[in-house]
Each structure stands twice: as structure tokens, then as C-alpha cells.
């Protein structure tokens with residue numbers, strides 16, 4: 001099997017096959033909730049960082065007992081459901097943070113109801129003020145100390161240095177794959193790329209680098225796709241799910257870029273690492289990279305990024321999404337709509353999604369109509 | 377018609393077209409201020425904090441260069457210390473007549489606001505975006521208690537792109553580190569205020585404001601202690617609205633201290649005479665989370681029908697201990713910052729929202745035990761995600777203590793979502809059950 005298919009398989013699996021191998025070797029796997037928790041530190045401690053996802057959940061009955069489905073986002077509920085039904089029993093611990101209210105409480109409920117063998121909460125500020133950056137540095141140092149204790153061995157600066165290098169290589173290689181989408185006829189689909197990104201947050205970083213290098217060679221040999229497609233950007237949040245990508249691509253579009261968290265946001269900016277100020281540089285870099293709406297008053301910045309990416313990738317239309325009950329992406333919708341006149345690109349009306357129990361027909365109809373409207 | 381078992385609740389007329397472009401401050405002054413001033417003198421004092429809040433709104437209207445926007449859980453003391461006046465957009469949703477507020481929520485939805493967005497913040501989305509409110513000189517915001525507040529920050533940043541904002545990152549924990557983190561940020565906040573307003577921080581003024589603030593908390597603490605007496609000397613509805621306005625908006629002022637002194641004296645007199653609020657106390661309940669801002673007569677109904685008094689409520693019990701002792705005449709800047717940090721970290725609603733669910737659980741258990749409650753009522757604002765996700769565990773932990781809890785969905789501001797009579801119909805069997813349990817004991 002080639003690298004492309006291997007990565008897709010890893011991206012589709014929750015857990016993927018590398019987890020079993022890792023555990024068989026006697027090593028630990030730590031789940032983490034959000035991309036503001038640096039996997040570099042977890043990996044430096046000797047554990048496999050595994051970003052928890054909701055894929056594979058078919059309902060949310062157990063999670064709903066504590067998290068009302070009337071107001072809570074279905075993504076964290078799906079993750080919590082998987083924890084309840086044992087899917088995440090292989091995890092040696094779980095790391096939470098204050099991404100949004102839903103994910104924060106889902107983490108706490110996981111701890112409260114299921115008593116995982118190890119858990120820790122990393123507080124991540126939402127601004128880059130002096131005191132806030134310092135607080136994040138302190139939090140990361142605390143995180144490191146707690147991991148040292150849990151693993152019975154200290155993460156030394158060399159371990160962290162190597163881990164950062166590996167993850168930065170991941171990002172660089174993923175960006176090269178991404179850049180192939182600047183071409184008129186990219187060799188793979190946006191759906192395939194989304195699987196690759198899903199794989200990238202849950203497999204060992206060396207393995208990822210090896211596969212991505214192989215993939216780039218494979219892609220260099222592949223013929224470009226035959227027909228000219230409508231070039232779409234997804235802005236907002238679709239989680240690790242691929243339905244929206246598929247719906248767009250089955251309608252004659254291609255998702256050439258996104259600004260999503262399971263997406264470009266996780267790899268576009270390399271970590272600006274300074275070996276003499278390890279934690280400081282990690283903290284600054286995470287707080288300052290391509291942002292998520294959890295960061296305070298950051299919409300303008302993101303709007304600038306959307307405009308720039310849309311230009312770079314020669315985008316024909318932007319699909320704006322959010323999951324139901326998401327306040328953070330919800331307000332983003334309002335202002336993206338307000339500013340759409342500033343861009344010379346059609347913007348879809350907001351596609352509100354449910355992570356669980358999605359009405360697939362509605363999503364397909366909406367995407368078909370949008371692609372059709374652009375094609376004219 | 378909104379009635380339940382013969383009890384008449386407030387009614388609304390949603391058929392009238394509301395002109396949302398009117399000056400909201402004038403409207404509040406005329407309708408709410410006018411109503412308070414028309415009440416008999418012996419009850420007028422109760423509403424003084426509301427009048428003070430309205431006067432501040434009027435001041436903002438007349439003095440645009442003194443206006444500092446503030447999130448409702450950012451402690452106002454910093455603004456008073458800098459000799460400015462705070463304008464809290466969300467406060468309008470507390471004070472506005474219900475029909476207007478609902479029309480504003482609808483207008484926000486027309487602008488694309490998600491349906492589920494909490495009306496506290498959503499109610500002012502349209503007035504902000506249409507620039508119907510005063511232009512701020514500075515903006516103090518924070519990210520507690522919930523994602524709605526973070527989202528509100530986007531609204532302010534987009535509405536006033538030329539006004540730099542100061543944002544307080546509210547910590548997750550309650551330890552000394554969290555207090556220090558907040559204090560360090562507040563130091564940055566004062567520099568920001570000096571830069572934005574051109575005023576220099578006067579340490580003596582800061583001392584005076586913090587002294588007033590601490591005194592207000594001391595008084596509310598004493599008042600709360602009296603509420604532990606049976607019968608509880610303070611009726612639920614009359615004071616709830618005013619106390620919440622007072623603590624969300626006016627701490628640091630001398631006028632609030634005077635009001636609380638009167639409030640305490642009144643409560644003491646009632647305790648001495650052995651009288652309760654309005655009606656005989658048969659049940660003591662803790663009311664946690666949201667309260668129906670649009671119709672306080674739900675509490676009258678509870679008292680009349682079941683003798684159920686809400687002896688403790690989440691949003692009017694902001695401090696849990698009396699503030700630390702400090703000699704304010706000599707207190708250092710660092711000591712004052714620390715006190716202000718404590719104040720921010722313990723702001724009601726903020727405290728439970730920003731922290732772990734255990735804060736919510738433990739606060740509720742503490743209230744129920746200390747106030748000797750027969751039961752607890754979690755009235756969860758339907759969009760209030762973090763608190764809804766804490767409620768079930770709270771219910772279970774209270775059940776372990778033999779205290780039943782009702783989980784009831786409400787909309788704090790909008791009776792079109794859950795009306796007063798619907799609330800009463802949910803409360804009725806629960807309160808009946810509490811009565812039966814009490815009788816059986």
C-alpha cells in the first residue's frame with residue numbers, strides 16, 4: 001500500500017493502527033483535546049500524543065446525561081461518548097484545556113465520571129499580553145513537571161529540542177502537500193488531504209514524516225486531475241469529519257484550502273523555536289500562530305488570513321461552516337457576512353452542522369447548489 | 377393572559393411594533409426611572425442602586441469622553457479609581473422593558489446572530505452594531521463567564537476598531553497563583569487606562585474605592601448571614617434584582633455602601649422582631665443560576681403558594697467570605713491590586729463559569745448546607761452551556777446530602793422562550809414534593 005492510502009487509513013481510524021504498535025512496545029499514549037496543547041511536550045516525555053476525535057461515535061446518549069444536547073456542541077459530546085463506551089480505554093491519560101466551554105466541560109466530565117489513570121488541565125490564555133504569555137509559560141512548565149513525575153523521568157532540553165524539530169518537519173511537509181493545491185488540477189482531493197491532516201495529529205511524528213516524504217514522491221508521479229473544478233475554501237469548523245469536503249467534491253468542486261483546526265490552522269505556521277528560551281518560544285508561537293476564534297477579538301486577523309489564502313489558492317467560493325451551538329464560530333459568521341463585500345468571492349450562507357446525526361441530504365443539497373451557483 | 381392556578385403573572389404585548397432606534401438610555405430613564413420615582417417613599421430606597429445605575433447611563437450619554445465600556449463581570453472598581461464612569465452594554469438587558477429587549481434580540485438574529493446566543497449579550501448586538509450606544513474612550517473586557525463573552529469581544533472589536541481593548545484573561549483555578557495572575561494583568565490594565573483616558577492613577581483615590589468595595593462586601597456578607605435565620609428576613613423578589621445590579625455595577629461607590637447599610641439595618645430589625653419577608657416561611661430553597669429578569673412575580677407565587685423563600689441565589693451572593701483585613705489608608709498598590717484580583721475572580725456568575733465544574737458543584741453544596749435549604753432549584757438559562765454541563769453532577773451530589781434539586785430550563789430575559797406560568801407549572805410539583813418530605817420528617 002502506498003503512502004497516500006496508508007495515511008488515509010490512519011486518518012479514518014480512531015484509533016489508528018499505529019496506536020496498537022506503540023502500546024505493544026510498552027509505551028504510553030496520552031490523549032489531548034485541542035491544538036493549543038503542544039504535542040511537542042507530550043512527545044518529548046516519551047508518549048504518543050493523540051488528539052481526541054469524535055469519529056466513530058454513532059450516538060451521544062451517555063454524554064447527554066451530563067451535557068444537555070439542547071445547548072451543547074455535538075463534537076465534544078461525541079468525544080465524551082467514545083470515552084464512555086470504552087473506545088479511549090487505551091489512553092494512559094487525558095489532557096484538557098479551555099478551548100471552549102463545551103470542550104472544557106467535556107474534559108472535566110470525562111475525569112469526573114470515568115477517572116482516567118492520568119489527567120491534567122492546561123490553562124491557555126486568550127490574549128498575548130505580557131502577563132498572559134508569562135502565565136502560559138508557567139502553565140507549560142507545570143505541565144512538563146507533571147509529565148516528568150508521571151513518567152518518572154525528566155524531559156531534558158535535548159528531548160524537547162528534538163521533539164520540536166520533528167513536529168516542525170511535520171508542519172513543513174504538510175505545507176508542501178497543501179501547496180500542491182495551488183495548482184489548477186491538484187493531484188489529490190481535499191477530502192484525501194483532510195484524512196491526512198487527521199492522521200497527522202494521531203500518529204508518531206517520525207512515522208508521519210516518513211510517510212509524508214513518500215507521499216510527496218508519489219504525488220510527483222501522479223497525473224493532475226483531468227477536469228477543471230470549482231475551487232472552494234472552507235472557513236469555520238467541520239471537525240475531523242469529511243462530509244462537507246465530500247459533498248463539495250461530489251458536486252464538481254475541490255476543497256483547495258481551509259482555515260480549520262483539523263486543517264491548515266494546525267500546520268501552516270512553523271513553531272518559532274528558540275533553543276535558549278524553550279518554553280517562552282513555544283508559548284509565544286502557539287498564542288501567535290494562525291488563530292482560532294477562542295483567541296480574544298481575533299476575527300480581523302482571521303479575516304485577513306482568509307483573504308490572503310483565498311488569493312494564494314485562487315479560490316472561487318468560500319463555504320462558511322460552524323457546528324450547532326458554537327458561540328465562537330457563531331459570531332464569526334456574523335462578521336464574515338458583514339465583510340463579504342470586501343472580498344470579490346462568493347460566500348455561502350452559514351452551513352450549520354451537527355457532528356452527530358447529520359442530515360447528509362441537506363448538506364449535499366446546499367453544497368451542490370453553491371458549487372452550481374459559482375459555475376453559473 | 378399568563379396565569380397559573382389563578383395566580384396572575386405579568387403580561388406582555390408583543391403585537392406592538394417596537395421602535396428599536398429610540399435612544400435606549402432615554403427610554404430607560406423615562407420608563408424605569410420614572411416608575412421607581414413614582415413609588416411610595418418607604419419602598420423607594422430599595423431601588424436606589426437601580427436609580428444610581430440609570431444616573432450613570434445618563435452621565436455617559438452627556439460625557440462621551442468619560443465613557444469606559446466594561447464587561448459585566450469585570451469589576452468596576454478600576455474605572456471608579458480612574459475617575460471615569462463605566463458603561464456596561466449588557467446592563468441594558470437587565471434594565472430594559474421586556475418588549476424592547478425581545479425586539480432587540482430579534483434584531484440581533486436578523487443580523488445573523490446565532491439563535492442560541494445568550495440574550496444577555498445578544499440583546500445588545502444590534503444597538504452596538506448599529507452604533508446606537510455611546511462611543512467608548514476605552515474598553516475593559518474579560519473572557520469569563522462563558523464563550524458568549526469571548527464572542528462579545530469580537531462584536532466590540534469590530535464595532536470600535538479604533539479603540540484598543542484591555543482584556544482580562546480570567547484564570548481557571550482559585551489558588552494564589554490565579555490571584556497573582558489576575559493582579560499582574562490588572563497592573564497592565566491601569567497603564568492601559570492611563571494611556572487611553574489621559575488620567576493619572578491616584579493611589580489615594582484607588583484606596584478609597586477599594587475601601588468602599590470591601591465595605592460593600594462586608595455588608596452583603598452580614599446580610600447573607602442574617603438570611604440563614606428562619607424565617608428569612610428578606611423576601612426573594614424585592615431585593616434580588618437590585619442587589620444584582622448593585623454588585624455587577626456599583627461596587628466601589630459610597631452610595632452603594634449607604635444603601636447596603638440601610639438594607640442591613642432593615643434586615644436586622646426584621647430578625648429582632650422575628651418576622652420574615654412578606655409571607656410565612658414554610659420552605660427554604662437555594663435558587664441557582666438564572667432568574668427571570670422579566671417577571672419577579674414568580675418568586676411571589678412561590679412564596680404565596682408554597683411559602684417557599686429563595687434564601688440564597690447564585691447571582692446576588694458574590695462574595696463567599698468577608699474580604700481580607702487591610703488598612704486602606706496605607707495599603708500599597710500591590711495590596712490593592714491583589715484585592716481587586718480577588719474581586720474579579722469571585723465575581724458572581726464569572727466565578728462559576730470560568731472555573732472547573734467543581735466550583736459550581738461545591739458552591740451549590742455550600743449554599744444549601746449553610747442556608748439550611750430544603751431543596752435547590754437550578755434555573756438554567758437555556759443557552760448556558762458550561763452551567764448546564766455542571767448541573768447533573770450537582771444534582772447527584774446534592775442528592776447524596778439528602779437535598780433534592782430541580783433542573784429547569786429558562787431564558788433569563790425572554791418570556792417567549794419560557795413564560796412565568798410555565799415556570800410555575802414546573803416548580804409546583806417540585807415544591808409540593810419538598811413540602812411532603814418536610815411534613816413526613
Ligand code: SF4
Pocket residue numbers: 073074075076099100101102103237322323325326327328329
Ligand atoms: S465547534 Fe465550537 S463549540 Fe464545538 S468544540 Fe469547537 S469551538 Fe467548541
Ligand code: SF4
Pocket residue numbers: 494495496497521522523524525666725729757759760761763788
Ligand atoms: S447566563 Fe450563561 S450564557 Fe449567559 S452570560 Fe451568563 S454564563 Fe454566559
